[in-house]
Amino acid sequence: MKYYSTNKQSPLVSFKEAALRGQAPDRGLYFPERIPIINQQWLNQFRSFPKEELAYQIMQPYVGADISPEKLYQIVTATINFDFPLIQLEEDIYILELFHGPTLAFKDVGARFMSRCLGCFSNQKTTVLVATSGDTGGAVANGFLNVEGVEVIILYPAGKVSHVQELQLTTCGNNITALRIHGTFDDCQQIVKEAFMDQDLSQRLQLTSANSINIARWLPQQLYYFLAMQQWPISATAPIIAVPSGNLGNIAAGLLAKRSGLIMGNFIAACNVNDTITDFLETGIHTPKQAIMTYSNAMDVGNPSNLIRMLEIYQHNMSSLKSEVDSSRQTDMTTINAIRTVYHDHNYILDPHAAVGYSALKQKLKKGEKGLLLATAHPVKFPEIVEKAIGISIPIPESIKPLYALSQQITEMEASYASFKEWICYRNTP
Numbered sequence: 001m002k003y004y005s006t007n008k009q010s011p012l013v014s015f016k017e018a019a020l021r022g023q024a025p026d027r028g029l030y031f032p033e034r035i036p037i038i039n040q041q042w043l044n045q046f047r048s049f050p051k052e053e054l055a056y057q058i059m060q061p062y063v064g065a066d067i068s069p070e071k072l073y074q075i076v077t078a079t080i081n082f083d084f085p086l087i088q089l090e091e092d093i094y095i096l097e098l099f100h101g102p103t104l105a106f107k108d109v110g111a112r113f114m115s116r117c118l119g120c121f122s123n124q125k126t127t128v129l130v131a132t133s134g135d136t137g138g139a140v141a142n143g144f145l146n147v148e149g150v151e152v153i154i155l156y157p158a159g160k161v162s163h164v165q166e167l168q169l170t171t172c173g174n175n176i177t178a179l180r181i182h183g184t185f186d187d188c189q190q191i192v193k194e195a196f197m198d199q200d201l202s203q204r205l206q207l208t209s210a211n212s213i214n215i216a217r218w219l220p221q222q223l224y225y226f227l228a229m230q231q232w233p234i235s236a237t238a239p240i241i242a243v244p245s246g247n248l249g250n251i252a253a254g255l256l257a258k259r260s261g262l263i264m265g266n267f268i269a270a271c272n273v274n275d276t277i278t279d280f281l282e283t284g285i286h287t288p289k290q291a292i293m294t295y296s297n298a299m300d301v302g303n304p305s306n307l308i309r310m311l312e313i314y315q316h317n318m319s320s321l322k323s324e325v326d327s328s329r330q331t332d333m334t335t336i337n338a339i340r341t342v343y344h345d346h347n348y349i350l351d352p353h354a355a356v357g358y359s360a361l362k363q364k365l366k367k368g369e370k371g372l373l374l375a376t377a378h379p380v381k382f383p384e385i386v387e388k389a390i391g392i393s394i395p396i397p398e399s400i401k402p403l404y405a406l407s408q409q410i411t412e413m414e415a416s417y418a419s420f421k422e423w424i425c426y427r428n429t430p
């Protein structure tokens with residue numbers, strides 16, 4: 001499989017090169033040259049496949065000859081070695097829980113896949129730079145921990161990630177370094193962007209990004225949709241799917257799965273007040289905005305990078321995109337209300353991101369339709385907000401208890417590229 005840049009000003013590359021580069025040299029995003037199509041016979045059988053087999057078959061055409069079949073099978077097996085349960089919440093609403101991975105966020109899948117691919121490719125030491133508002137950093141840190149030949153540098157805004165998230169970022173050690181930036185998430189992202197443009201730095205280090213720009217993080221997200229449909233009741237109609245959305249990577253991966261033949265209903269980009277996609281769907285013009293802080297902070301994105309991939313999937317035909325994708329805008333108030341209502345009615349605790357998705361489904365689902373909500377994070381990662389909604393604190397899951405006993409390693413830094421550059425160039429010299 002070859003990948004082209006959405007800006008069309010860079011040469012075609014293989015999976016390996018696209019994964020190593022992250023973004024294309026012309027600053028476009030990589031996109032597969034053709035979308036593999038699954039056939040009817042496969043669709044008749046896939047419910048009975050073990051999830052590893054399913055994952056292998058979906059990912060193989062995208063990876064091509066860059067990773068051997070045996071190695072790829074190992075990689076996908078390790079990537080998804082936890083549960084993806086589908087739960088019926090209401091008569092018409094089902095939830096796919098994507099938070100059973102090591103950092104309790106759906107980003108574990110992409111991070112685990114990408115790290116293992118890079119581990120396979122690295123002949124030269126690779127430095128992964130990642131700016132995070134919380135979830136990405138933890139998943140990337142955990143996914144890349146002890147991967148040979150790869151170091152990870154995470155930039156996160158001081159005081160703006162939750163306690164559990166900060167523990168996940170700062171307790172790994174080894175090849176993972178956490179920089180606590182005294183600024184906002186946008187400042188962190190700005191530093192990372194400047195680093196990628198800095199010619200001098202790219203001569204010293206082989207840099208790549210671990211944001212959903214990277215195809216090795218983006219493509220495996222299709223698996224959620226296959227895993228959901230494997231479990232979807234046979235007799236039920238295909239679901240309307242609400243995807244809690246920020247950078248639009250997850251929803252774009254779902255649309256890619258649909259385009260390759262997986263039978264699903266329409267999609268809803270469930271957003272908080274940062275819903276630039278709503279205007280885009282109305283006008284066809286993308287106007288980036290300044291992000292506004294909300295309770296669902298992993299979706300506080302004003303300039304979603306994967307919008308361009310959604311367009312590519314529909315070959316830039318706005319009316320076909322609009323016929324399959326809708327958006328919904330939720331406020332912090334409706335988010336809190338959703339957490340409260342679902343807890344009272346079903347004794348089920350949504351995290352703020354899933355709560356946005358739930359409200360979107362409630363708003364958009366028509367009579368006779370079935371809805372599927374992707375629950376993207378465990379509520380314990382957002383304890384203050386959940387407590388505010390339902391007045392109880394959530395018990396800490398066993399799997400993350402050990403974090404509390406580990407010591408944190410944090411490098412404090414002011415929000416300037418100059419400080420970052422000085423640190424990254426001279427950190428090992430006395």
Ligand SMILES: *Cc1c(COP(=O)(O)O)cnc(C)c1O
Pocket residue numbers: 105106107135136212244245246247248249250251298299353376377
């Ligand atoms: C990253 C994230 C999202 C948004 O996903 P995108 O692919 O950026 O749209 C939603 N919920 C949670 C919990 C996240 O961490």
